Amino acid sequence: MDINIAPVLENKARKRIRDENQWKRNVKKRERYSAKNPPNIKDIKSCKHKTCGKLKCDTLNPQDIRKFHEAFYAKPDKTFQDNFLLKYMKVHTPKRRRRIVGNRAESKSYTKFYVRTYVKPYKLIRVCQQAFSKILNVGIHRLRNISKTFLLLGNIPEENRGGDKISRKNYAKKQNVMKFIESFKCIEGHYCRSATSERKYVSSDLNIRKMWKMYQNQQEDESLKVRHCYFRNIFNTNYNIGFKTPRVDVCSKCMELSEKLKRAQNDEKINLMAALRIHKLKAKCFFTFLREYDQQTLSISFDCQKNQVLPKVPDQAAYYSRQLYIYNFTIVIGNATNTFPKENVRIHTWTENVHAKSSNEIASAVFNFLSETDFTGIKKLRMLADGCGSQNKNSTMIAMVGYWLTNCAPSNVKIVELIFPVPGHSFMPADRVFGYIEKDVKNKEVILYPSEYIDIYERYGTVRKLGVDYSVKDWKSYSKDIMKPPGQYHFKFAECKRYYVTRVKNKPGRFLLRGEVNYKSDLGVAKSVLKPSVSSTSEFGIRDVPPFQNKVSALKLDDVKKLLSNHFGEDWISALGTNELLFYKNVLEGTNIGEPDYEEHCEYLPEVGMSV
Known part of the structure; x- marks a missing residue:
C-alpha cells in the first residue's frame, strides 16, 4: 500500500534544525532591545509642562508610566518596538516653516507623542518628546528616524542587521524541490510500524545524491535547478525520510502476490490487488489487538529469540563450525504502546544440552509465568503468540491453558484468548527486548559461558x-x-487465527473452545474438545520431563571441541582450573550424545477466505 510523503514538524525532521535563538549575535540582539532599567518617575515628573497647556506630562501617574514601559518591552524585537512607537506618534509635515537659525537643518517632519492611560476612562495623553523618550528609555535619534522614514516612505525602517535575505528569493525553488520529493511513494514499514511512526521509508536503491540528480535532469528551466547542498538541506529539515535497507525476511505471501501482479492483466490483476490488500489489512488487524487496553484484560505476548551460540569467538573457523545453542523465550506484559520495565519482562532460558526447544518447553514456560502472576481484578487473559505454529504446537498450548484455567486460575478469570499473527507480519513487543539484547551481545567479542548471556538478559528482564x-x-x-485430534474439532483448527478458551460454569474441570478464522468476525461456536471419556482436565497426571535428556549431535560437539582447542590449547580440559570451561567439560563428558531428536518445525498455513 502506497504512503504519501508529507512535511513534518521541525522537531520531527530527519536532521535536528539549528536553534538560531541561541546564537551569540541573536542573544546580544535580544539584550539590546530588552529593558535595562525602569523609568525614573521623579525625572519624568520634573518636566516643566503643566496641565494648563497642550502637553500634559505632569498628569501621568506612576502606574501608567510603569505599564506603558512594560508594554513596550514585552517583546525584545526591534520591528515590534518600532511599530509600538509609531502607534503612539503622529507624524505630519509642518504647516509653517520658521526661519533657519545658524547651521540648524530645516525640519521636514513634525511629531506629536502620546502615552496611553491604563485606568478608566482610557485615553491618550500628549507629552513632550523628552518625557516620551525617558519613559521608554529610547534615544531621540531613533524617534526622529522612525518619523522621518514613515513620512517619506509610508512604513517603518527595516532591520538591516543580520536576518535571512535569501530564502524569499528562492521560494519558487524550494517549493519545486518539495513537490519533487513528495512525488515519491513510500514503502510500507516492516511489521506495519509506519502506521505509528513519523519516519517514512523509500526504496533502498535511492539516496539523496541520486534523488538530486533525478531532480536536476527533470528541470528544463535553468532557474529552478539547485545545488546538491541546497537539495540536501530541504530533504533533511522538512522531512523525516529514511532509505529502507534491503529486505531479508519478507512475507512469502506478499512476495508471491507482488510477483504475480507484475505479470497479471485485467481481471486477474484486480483480484490479486484485492488479495494483497486484504492480506495486509489482516496483518494490521493483529496489531490493533496489540495496542488495545482494558483494565480488566491482561495482555501478554511471547516469542523466541534467534538461537545464541556457545562459544562466541572471533575465530573465522566459527563461521563454518557447529556450536551449542542457548535459548531465550521471552514473555512481555502489556500492550505495544507501553514501555517495558524489567518487572514486566520474563526471560526463560536454557541450553541445548538441558532441553530441546519444543512445544513442551514453551508451554511449560508460559504455565510457570501464569502460576506466578497476580490476576487480581482481571477477567480476561489475552495471549498473543508469534509464529504460524503447527496443529500440534497450538493444541499443546490450548491443553495447557485449559488445565490452568480449570485448575489453577483464580475464579475471576473467565476466558483466555489466544491470537496468532499473519505469517511474515509478526513484530512483537518481545522483539524490542531481543534488539537490546543483541546489541549488547554484538559488543562482546568473546562469550564462553551461559552465565555471560544470562548477565545480559538480567539487564532487561527477570530471568x-x-x-x-x-x-x-x-x-x-x-x-x-x-x-480429540484437531481434525475432529467442530471447526477448521489449522485455519484459525484466534482461539477462545472458556471454563464451564456448572462443570468444574471442563472448558470450551471456540475458533475464529478472521480477526474481526465472531462466527464460531464454543464447544468441548475433550474426549468423551474425559470428565475433567485433572483426571490425567502431567509427568515431568527430566533435564539433560536431550541428545546433542556428536558432530556438533567435535566442532566445539576444536574451537576450544584452537583458543586454549589441546589439553584445555586438564590444564584449566575446575571452574573454567566446566560447562563444556560436562557437556563433552556427558552421556546425552548422539543424533538429536527432530524438532517440531513450523508449518506454513495458507490464508483462507477474503475476510478480515
Missing part, C-alpha cells in the same frame, strides 16, 4: 532458568490424552 527455577512438563502427551 527464569529452565530446569532450575521450574520444571518442564509433558504437555504434548497430556493434550493427546484429554483432547
Whole structure:
C-alpha cells in the first residue's frame, strides 16, 4: 500500500534544525532591545509642562508610566518596538516653516507623542518628546528616524542587521524541490510500524545524491535547478525520510502476490490487488489487538529469540563450525504502546544440552509465568503468540491453558484468548527486548559461558532458568490424552487465527473452545474438545520431563571441541582450573550424545477466505 510523503514538524525532521535563538549575535540582539532599567518617575515628573497647556506630562501617574514601559518591552524585537512607537506618534509635515537659525537643518517632519492611560476612562495623553523618550528609555535619534522614514516612505525602517535575505528569493525553488520529493511513494514499514511512526521509508536503491540528480535532469528551466547542498538541506529539515535497507525476511505471501501482479492483466490483476490488500489489512488487524487496553484484560505476548551460540569467538573457523545453542523465550506484559520495565519482562532460558526447544518447553514456560502472576481484578487473559505454529504446537498450548484455567486460575478469570499473527507480519513487543539484547551481545567479542548471556538478559528482564527455577512438563502427551485430534474439532483448527478458551460454569474441570478464522468476525461456536471419556482436565497426571535428556549431535560437539582447542590449547580440559570451561567439560563428558531428536518445525498455513 502506497504512503504519501508529507512535511513534518521541525522537531520531527530527519536532521535536528539549528536553534538560531541561541546564537551569540541573536542573544546580544535580544539584550539590546530588552529593558535595562525602569523609568525614573521623579525625572519624568520634573518636566516643566503643566496641565494648563497642550502637553500634559505632569498628569501621568506612576502606574501608567510603569505599564506603558512594560508594554513596550514585552517583546525584545526591534520591528515590534518600532511599530509600538509609531502607534503612539503622529507624524505630519509642518504647516509653517520658521526661519533657519545658524547651521540648524530645516525640519521636514513634525511629531506629536502620546502615552496611553491604563485606568478608566482610557485615553491618550500628549507629552513632550523628552518625557516620551525617558519613559521608554529610547534615544531621540531613533524617534526622529522612525518619523522621518514613515513620512517619506509610508512604513517603518527595516532591520538591516543580520536576518535571512535569501530564502524569499528562492521560494519558487524550494517549493519545486518539495513537490519533487513528495512525488515519491513510500514503502510500507516492516511489521506495519509506519502506521505509528513519523519516519517514512523509500526504496533502498535511492539516496539523496541520486534523488538530486533525478531532480536536476527533470528541470528544463535553468532557474529552478539547485545545488546538491541546497537539495540536501530541504530533504533533511522538512522531512523525516529514511532509505529502507534491503529486505531479508519478507512475507512469502506478499512476495508471491507482488510477483504475480507484475505479470497479471485485467481481471486477474484486480483480484490479486484485492488479495494483497486484504492480506495486509489482516496483518494490521493483529496489531490493533496489540495496542488495545482494558483494565480488566491482561495482555501478554511471547516469542523466541534467534538461537545464541556457545562459544562466541572471533575465530573465522566459527563461521563454518557447529556450536551449542542457548535459548531465550521471552514473555512481555502489556500492550505495544507501553514501555517495558524489567518487572514486566520474563526471560526463560536454557541450553541445548538441558532441553530441546519444543512445544513442551514453551508451554511449560508460559504455565510457570501464569502460576506466578497476580490476576487480581482481571477477567480476561489475552495471549498473543508469534509464529504460524503447527496443529500440534497450538493444541499443546490450548491443553495447557485449559488445565490452568480449570485448575489453577483464580475464579475471576473467565476466558483466555489466544491470537496468532499473519505469517511474515509478526513484530512483537518481545522483539524490542531481543534488539537490546543483541546489541549488547554484538559488543562482546568473546562469550564462553551461559552465565555471560544470562548477565545480559538480567539487564532487561527477570530471568527464569529452565530446569532450575521450574520444571518442564509433558504437555504434548497430556493434550493427546484429554483432547480429540484437531481434525475432529467442530471447526477448521489449522485455519484459525484466534482461539477462545472458556471454563464451564456448572462443570468444574471442563472448558470450551471456540475458533475464529478472521480477526474481526465472531462466527464460531464454543464447544468441548475433550474426549468423551474425559470428565475433567485433572483426571490425567502431567509427568515431568527430566533435564539433560536431550541428545546433542556428536558432530556438533567435535566442532566445539576444536574451537576450544584452537583458543586454549589441546589439553584445555586438564590444564584449566575446575571452574573454567566446566560447562563444556560436562557437556563433552556427558552421556546425552548422539543424533538429536527432530524438532517440531513450523508449518506454513495458507490464508483462507477474503475476510478480515
